[in-house]
Amino acid sequence: MKLKQILIPTKVASRGMTVREVFVECGRVHIPALPFCTRSGRIAGRVTLKNILKLSCLPDYIIESARFLGEEMSCMDDVEAKAKQLLCTPVDPYMQEPALSLPSNAPVIKALAMMEQNDTSYLFVVDDGQYQGAVTIQCLARMFTRLDQC
Amino acid sequence: MHGSEATAAHILFGWDPLWVSSILFVVTYAVIVSEKVNRAIVSLLGAGLMVMLGVLNQETAVSGIDFNTLGLLTGMMVIVTITKRSGIFQYIAVWSAKKVRAHPWGILLMLSVVTAVFSALLDNVTTVLLIVPVTLLICHELDLSPYPYLFAEIFCSNIGGTATLIGDPPNIMIGSAVNLTFNDFLFNLAPVVPLILLITLGIIYAVWGRKLQATDDARERIMQFREQDAITDALLLKQSLAVLALVIGGFVMAHPLKLEPASIAMFGAALLLLLSNLHRSPEQQSEDVQKTFSKVEWVTIFFFIGLFVAVKGIEQAGVLEILADRALKLTGGDITLTAMTILWISAIASALVDNIPFVATMIPLIKSMAPTFGGAENLMPLWWSLALGACLGGNGSLVGASANLIVAGFAERSGHRIHFLKFMAGAFPLMILSIVIASGYIYLRYL
Structure with missing residues (x-):
């Protein structure tokens, strides 16, 4: 099976x-990141929910003290x-390096292997520099359930 | 065998080894100080060039590497990596804050003492990595500026680390090079540490103490912290504490047992790795061991390897002998003047640049002074001066010790930037005061 059969357009x-x-788009399509594209549609990087929240809301000491945190704390x-x-601010400063990407005709197992190799749960599908959509580990799991014969 | 005399170093193009090694060393040192290139890369490159250009052959280069220092550092890094997973350090930090009923000055005092004790028994960097996040959280809840707390913790980490063989890398290097035991450091350096700590905290109190006020509500919030939440694995906690106690006991008994500190630390590391993996499958064990080893600061270990070879290069070429000669001429061969010069120069140098290359260079230099002072046994005041100067000097500026930079990094990322000059304006005079105390101590006790 090819990635184009399972990718999520975003x-x-x-x-x-x-x-x-x-945040709205990531929530709608259930993916943790979006590609950050130039006006010409080329991918310049990506923005991830985790990075936006960590950089803007969570100082290191809160992360390191996570086990102590309780409702009564002012922090x-x-x-x-x-x-x-944060919601009203531009997303530009949170751009990171581009995510892993594969062409839409790549086999899904290759996507799975590359996700595992790079310790990630999503990748972007890109043809000739143009973004086509995203594939997540959940997409792959859904695809496998469709193949289920038991 | 490649390293025999037949394949001894042969300097390229007949260049003078004295000049080649000196230039190589100065350039290596300058690039390390500039911090433009990773220090491990620089030191390994400097070491590699010492061999490639023929200042050293491989055998001599390897003989310069102090495996006791490397073993002790690596072993302790493994033990600390596993121990900190248990959450014991954060537990103690929160427990100590609650012990003083969340009184702002009491918390500063407790966290400072905890930092000093941990720094003496573990290492400064790990200590501040674990204590500073809790400190920032507490300060946030108390609605207080964390600056006085962080300032005190930086000082206490460097002062505490001075007290023992394992507290600070300069001590590990000196101890290994001169065969000094854990007890030697304890008997000779630890007595002055509480005095310096007391005076430092006294001055911190005079400057900030009375201004540290918090509302009852804020203090109550700290009292609501559940320190037991910090403990992630009670079994691992017991295993870690048992091994840590065994290792420290081993350091204390090392001399009568005829054991080297590196052997004790490496054995402790292996034992803790075994204990913490007993319940795991072979695959899980491999994963855990790999994870633990990945936390060892290999950059520091390889930095040491390169540095030892680079220093061996200038030692072999006779540079250090010449420098020692010049230094002795300047001090007139007077032990008091030499000790004081070493103490003050190492303190000021350590405040401004990395103290590890400085101490690595000073060790063979001081060793070569032995004939002037009637033998190696008469050099002890010089070794204690070097240790006190290098460790306490780290307090002089934000770049004086790795721990200082870690604290500054945490502070900046939490929106409380520590400015280099502001810190130095308070820290440098306080560091000088600690060196004045150390000078008095060295003079009264050894000279």
């Missing part, structure tokens, strides 16, 4: 887009407040 992130728009309110403020 919107892309671009200059000036807000964090809210990225929890601060993190929530920061997350709310």
Whole structure:
């Protein structure tokens, strides 16, 4: 089976887009990241939910002290407040290096192997530099359940 | 055998080994200090060039590598990596904050002492990596600036590390090069440490102590912390503490048992690896061992390897002998003046540049002074001066010790940037004060 049969078409992130728009799209299609594209449609990088939240809301000391955190702590309110403020800000500063990508005619098992090799649970599908959609480990699991014969 | 006399170093094009090794060493040192290239790459390249250009042959280069230092560092890194997974350090940090009923000054005092003790028994970097996040969390809850707390912890990590053989890399290097035991450091350096700690904390109190105030609500929030949540694995905790106690007991008994510290640390590491993997399948064991080894600071280990070879190069070429001669002429061969010069120069140098290459260079230099002072046994004041200067000097600036940079990094990422000059303005005079105390101690006890 080829990736084009299972890929999820998504919107892309671009200059000036807000964090809210990225969150909404990622939530809608259930993927943890979007490609960040130039005006010509070329992928310049990616924005991930994890990176946006970590960089903007979670200082290292909160991560390191995660086991102590409780509702009564004031730092929890601060993190929530920061997350709310974050929604209206542009997503540009959170762009990271491009994610793993494969062409749409690549076999799905190759995608699975590359995800495993690179310790990730998603990749982008790109043909001739143009973004086609994303494939996640959940897509692969869904595909396998369709092949189920037991 | 490649390293026989027949294949001894043969300097390329007949260049003078003295100049080649000196230039190589100075360039290596300068690039390390510039911090433009990773220090392990620089030191290995410097070491490689010492051999490639014929200053050293392979056998002599390898003989310069101090495997006791490397073994002790690696063994302790493995033990600390496994132990910290249990959450014991954060447990103690929170427990100590609650012990003083979350009083801001009491917390500063407790966390400072905890940092000093951990730094003496483990290493400074691990200690601050574990204590600083809890400190920042506590300061946030108390609505207090974390600066006085972080300042105190930087100082206490470097002061605490001075007390023992394993507390700071310069001590490990000196101990290994001169065959000094854990107890030697304990008897000779530990007595002055509480005094320096007390005076440092006294000054910190005078500057910030009274300003540290928190509301009852904020203090109550700290009292709600559940320190037991920090413990991730009670069995691992018991195993780690047992092995740590065994290793420290081993260091104390090393001399009568005729054991080297590196052997004890490596044995402790192997034992803890075994104990923490007893319940796992072979595949899980491989994964765990690999994960543990990946946490060893190989950059530091390879930095040491390269540095030892580079220093061997200048030693072999006779550079250090010439430098020692010049230094002795300057001090007139007077032990007091020599000890004080070493103490002050190593303190100021350590405040501004990495103290590891400095100490690596000073060790053979001091060793070559033995004939002037009537034998190696009369050099002890110089070794203690070097250890005190190199360890305490790290407090002089943010770049003085790796632990300082780690604290600064945490602070910056939590929105509380520590400015280099602001820190130095407070830290340098306080470091100088600690060196004044150390000078008095060395003079009264050894000279």
